[in-house]
Amino acid sequence: MNPFPPIAIRAGQLIDGVSPEPLQDVVILIEEDRISCVGGCRVPPTGAHVIDLAAYTVLPGLIDSHTHMCFAPGDGKNPVLTKSIPFRALQGAAAARATLHAGFTTARDMDSEGAGYADVAVRDAIRDGLIPGPQLFVSTMALSITGGHMNHVGLAPEIDARLPQFAAIADTTDEMIRAVRQQVKYGADWIKVYVTSNLKQVGPTTLEPISQFSEAQLSAVVVEARRWRRDVAAHAYGGEGAKAAVRAGVRSIEHGMLLDEEALRLMVEHGVYWCPTFANMRPTHALAGYPDNFVHRVMANHREVFRKALALGVKIVFGTDAGRVVPGTNAEEFDLMVQAGMEPMRAIQAATSVAAELLRRDDQIGAVRRGYQADLVAVAGNPLDDVKVLQDVRFVMKAGTIVKQPDGSAGSLSSASVPESRALCAQEQA
Ligand SMILES: [Zn+2]
Numbered sequence: 001m002n003p004f005p006p007i008a009i010r011a012g013q014l015i016d017g018v019s020p021e022p023l024q025d026v027v028i029l030i031e032e033d034r035i036s037c038v039g040g041c042r043v044p045p046t047g048a049h050v051i052d053l054a055a056y057t058v059l060p061g062l063i064d065s066h067t068h069m070c071f072a073p074g075d076g077k078n079p080v081l082t083k084s085i086p087f088r089a090l091q092g093a094a095a096a097r098a099t100l101h102a103g104f105t106t107a108r109d110m111d112s113e114g115a116g117y118a119d120v121a122v123r124d125a126i127r128d129g130l131i132p133g134p135q136l137f138v139s140t141m142a143l144s145i146t147g148g149h150m151n152h153v154g155l156a157p158e159i160d161a162r163l164p165q166f167a168a169i170a171d172t173t174d175e176m177i178r179a180v181r182q183q184v185k186y187g188a189d190w191i192k193v194y195v196t197s198n199l200k201q202v203g204p205t206t207l208e209p210i211s212q213f214s215e216a217q218l219s220a221v222v223v224e225a226r227r228w229r230r231d232v233a234a235h236a237y238g239g240e241g242a243k244a245a246v247r248a249g250v251r252s253i254e255h256g257m258l259l260d261e262e263a264l265r266l267m268v269e270h271g272v273y274w275c276p277t278f279a280n281m282r283p284t285h286a287l288a289g290y291p292d293n294f295v296h297r298v299m300a301n302h303r304e305v306f307r308k309a310l311a312l313g314v315k316i317v318f319g320t321d322a323g324r325v326v327p328g329t330n331a332e333e334f335d336l337m338v339q340a341g342m343e344p345m346r347a348i349q350a351a352t353s354v355a356a357e358l359l360r361r362d363d364q365i366g367a368v369r370r371g372y373q374a375d376l377v378a379v380a381g382n383p384l385d386d387v388k389v390l391q392d393v394r395f396v397m398k399a400g401t402i403v404k405q406p407d408g409s410a411g412s413l414s415s416a417s418v419p420e421s422r423a424l425c426a427q428e429q430a
Pocket residue numbers: 066067068110321
């Protein structure tokens with residue numbers, strides 16, 4: 001018998017991340033870091049530590065599939081030139097704490113943005129319990145080309161050539177393969193490739209982005225990444241670059257606001273996930289400084305692509321580009337997805353079970369199911385009526401440990417630290 005008593009959470013409403021409808025008045029048992037029972041006990045068993053969330057909606061811990069923990073918005077300065085990598089790791093620690101407190105118990109960090117392997121340090125410090133934060137899947141330095149996305153601009157060539165870059169610059173297939181090996185060697189869980197360049201290089205009238213790599217080069221990256229059991233994420237606004245990436249076998253397309261219907265159909269055919277990152281595609285963020293006409297066309301196109309993707313059945317995951325938007329405000333993306341035409345339940349699943357599939361962890365996280373990791377959050381009110389309530393997460397449990405409670409206190413209670421014994425789930429006793 002487990003020497004530690006369970007934690008019993010009494011949930012007024014449960015959205016389990018998978019089921020199409022919510023459940024009412026459910027007791028969830030937690031033993032150590034796992035969910036041991038859902039709904040099998042009408043009343044909490046004797047000896048359990050009871051957490052009363054009868055006035056709340058309980059959900060799986062949320063997953064943000066596109067963050068940059070080590071990048072901080074704000075002062076407008078180039079961080080590669082003005083901040084040390086140790087400082088950026090500490091920024092990553094602060095971002096990780098804010099992200100966890102906002103209810104995100106897992107994040108796929110989509111590159112350190114020139115902070116080298118600081119994302120690996122943040123991931124490992126969280127894993128080792130040194131700092132609070134979500135479980136992270138990191139991608140270190142993304143691959144890009146000379147003159148492409150995430151290069152410095154406006155510097156004298158003599159200076160630029162001597163500087164560290166935002167990305168791992170690779171122009172040939174051999175260089176790309178070497179870059180993949182290097183990322184894996186130093187701790188990357190994912191490989192990220194900038195397959196199209198930035199908005200400044202999008203055709204102002206055609207809205208056609210520049211492709212950065214050939215399909216053959218992207219295939220070589222995917223094959224090399226698979227050899228190391230890693231998946232590839234493609235930063236792609238649209239155009240031929242996005243289609244080449246899908247055909248080459250990447251697992252996800254990031255941003256995609258200029259994807260055409262052919263690309264969306266290819267994504268369905270190849271089972272590729274789309275992470276739209278609406279939160280960063282607002283005039284107040286990445287698009288600041290562009291002519292209004294261009295911005296509004298790109299944003300309108302983004303919403304139109306989203307509607308088509310929903311209709312075609314593209315697998316859509318929730319991702320914010322947090323780091324480029326303020327860490328901890330991640331849940332604003334839910335409202336943007338719903339405004340763009342997604343049902344609240346599907347938006348929640350995009351941040352839970354569908355994101356877990358993307359990460360190949362759908363047997364561990366993203367659902368409130370027996371045997372799953374005890375990652376849970378709770379909000380006041382019903383997010384199916386008003387998805388904005390997810391912006392005010394009141395309770396957070398990560399792997400069985402409470403990190404935030406409804407009274408506002410931060411806790412560290414886990415089933416392993418509750419000083420009573422006994423009690424198993426009634427369902428298991430039966
Ligand atoms: Zn990003």
